[in-house]
Amino acid sequence: xxxxxxxxxxxxxxxxxxTKDDPKPSFNYDVNTLVGTWKVxxxxxxxxxxxxxxxxxxxxxxxxxxxxLDGTYSGRSNISSISGTYTTEGNTITTYxxxxxxxxxxxxxxxxxxxxxxxxxxxxxxxxIKCTKE
Numbered sequence: 001x002x003x004x005x006x007x008x009x010x011x012x013x014x015x016x017x018x019t020k021d022d023p024k025p026s027f028n029y030d031v032n033t034l035v036g037t038w039k040v041x042x043x044x045x046x047x048x049x050x051x052x053x054x055x056x057x058x059x060x061x062x063x064x065x066x067x068x069l070d071g072t073y074s075g076r077s078n079i080s081s082i083s084g085t086y087t088t089e090g091n092t093i094t095t096y097x098x099x100x101x102x103x104x105x106x107x108x109x110x111x112x113x114x115x116x117x118x119x120x121x122x123x124x125x126x127x128x129i130k131c132t133k134e
Contacts, residue, residue, distance in 0.1 A: 027088035029110045034088070037066040037134040038115065044128040064134070067093075093117075 027034075040063040042050040053061045060077040067073055073086040073095050084097035093105040106118040106126075113133050118126040 026090075028091050029088075029107060031069070031088060033110055033112055034067050034093070035069045037064055038131040039064050039134055040129050040131050042130040048128070050128070050130060065131070 040053055040061075042052055044050045053063065060079050063075070063077045065073070065075045067086060071085050071087070072083070074083040075081065075095075082097050082102065084095060084102060086093055086095045088094075091107045093107065095102045095104070104120045106120070108116040108118060108128070115131045115133075117129050117131070119129050120126045
């Protein structure tokens, strides 16, 4: 009888431990710092040599990204715009459009007024961008 009770207690302990939800991974920054409209001011195509995007002859500049507290996202330039949602985890911001991953950003630094991000344009290729909050 004691063995049956012991076996029952061990079984209940195993099941009770395995059914607990794991805590949701969190963003390493205050999400309120991210919320707002950010203007891309400089880009580095390789390494840490940045160029001022205002000097770029490409008509896509200026480029703005807006992150809202409700998890929605929008991006716009002179020639295109996109909207969708975003998620945050660790040092990563992932944007989605029409349910598919769009861009993934690795946060290098984030303050109330400035940020530096790696914007992944493929699985391993990226562009570093500097932004200021509008």
